[in-house]
Amino acid sequence: MKKLIAAALTGALVLGTVGTSVVFAADDDKTITVAASETPHSEILEAAKPILEEEGYDLEVTVFDDYVQPNEVVESGDFDANYFQHIPYLNSFNEEKGTHLVNAGGIHYEPFGIYPGTKSSLDDIADGDTIAVPNDTTNEARALLLLQDNGIIKLKDGAGLEATVNDIEENPYNVEIVELAAEQVARVAEETSYIVLNGNYALQAGYSVSKDALAYETSDSEAAKTYVNVIAVKEGNENSDKIKALVDVLKSDEIKDFINEKYDGAVIPFEDSDDAEAEDTEAADAEADTADEAAEETDAE
Template identity: 35%
Template sequence: MKKSLILILTALLLVLAGCGQSASTSSNTSGSASDASGAAAPEEKKSTEMTTIKVASLPAPMDAILLLVKPLLVEDGINLEIVEMSDNIQPNDALANKEVDANFFQHVPYAEAYNEARGSKIVPIQPVYNALYAGYSSKHKSIEELPDGAIVVIPNDPPNIAHSLLLLEQNDLIELKEGAGIKAGLQDITSNPKNLEFKEVDLLTLNRMMDDADLVTMYPAYAKPLGLSAKKDALIVEKDMEAFAITLMAREDNKNDPALLKLAERMRGPEVVKFLEEEYTDTYPAF
């Protein structure tokens, strides 16, 4: 009788122990599932917010360079919005009025002249490329063929008037007053042996004047649409005038903006160097 009772009690204890273990396992499993689904701290989501910067520009190669670096800036969390303008006044007006964050179309002397005239504070961030300024003709095959009294078409803004006169002086067509430099004007011509006659027009209309002049001075951006190259077709070409490098500009109040500094970094990168060397051979990097 005692043996039977002992066996029954032992069996009962085993059953209860098994149930307890099962409940504990179930509870642990349930707890683990809860931790995996809800109780565990959620992973932080990576921010996908982009910083947008607006840059005013003119047609190629300026806008082409911006388009080149645009996808690279996405990797830096920056959305580049390119605002293409139709003349060479609008980009500075837009920048001065804070309608854009930067512009890319001009050299430092041009920006300085604008500042003096408008009381603005446009400043350089990054020189990007030098463009071979040159004189072209559809009437003459060499500079020696220029007749007495030849008509020379030049831009009508003071910095590019100076650029044109320096180009002519470098090629022995005129002489300028000593020290005139990048501020030179027509009044600074001290010698003009061919009696050149100067006609000033808007920078963006220079390439339309080829049939009306003996010589037209212009940048590669305006010569290329005519199929002209400074190295192959120009009668005269400038020699190392790096003061006129085409430069990324901002304002004094935002020149240290991190997004603009990253843009400047991308614009002096190897992709831009390769583009200039392969696509715009009348230019060379200014960095």
């Protein structure tokens, strides 16, 4: 848990804004203020702006470059929502900081990947190689689990999402795990053998999952469900009209198409069971309507 506090001390500056300056949450129910990571979150939100505008909402997005401030400004009420994190991190943050943030809707997930550093293939791994990983609680565990899945280390049974370097039980290559703030991992690619990146930081560094990753989480993995990126709000606001409108637009076919076309598999729209059931219901209704129309035409004949 100390790592979460350390994260607050690294990179805790606002990078800039996307289409707006730093703002406080407006009283106007038609204004939606969202704190977001730059890539892909703010880009997806920008694509949603014109759709929300057609529905009468003004979406204002502010970009942050750390994992702490976006939660703090939502907890304080300065922003309506944030879009940058997955559920394990949200739960961990609430537990450590005493915040009251909840998931208002899952939007996408980003496959975690192992990328080249000074070495371009996992086949070249050798004794004493260095591997840089994010140091925040949940993402470090995710990185270590991916390394385990690829035979580089073995973790203690049951380590799971709480795994740290102290849980490495077998290390046949004697790799050195270099723990860094997530936003710093890509910067040491020329100094370490391999780097393990969050999807958004891989995109910011110019990496393509399909072209550059040496290994990554697959779309049918448990990670897709566990690490879905969500719209987070302060508890009690998840059912407000504007938050529902925001989530609905971000889960719309238009935004799904935007994500699939722009990120080429590096970012994948998330569909939970409710989404699937809704789509099945819509399809069934459409089939029923078609059948009714056909029956009416037959009767008319």
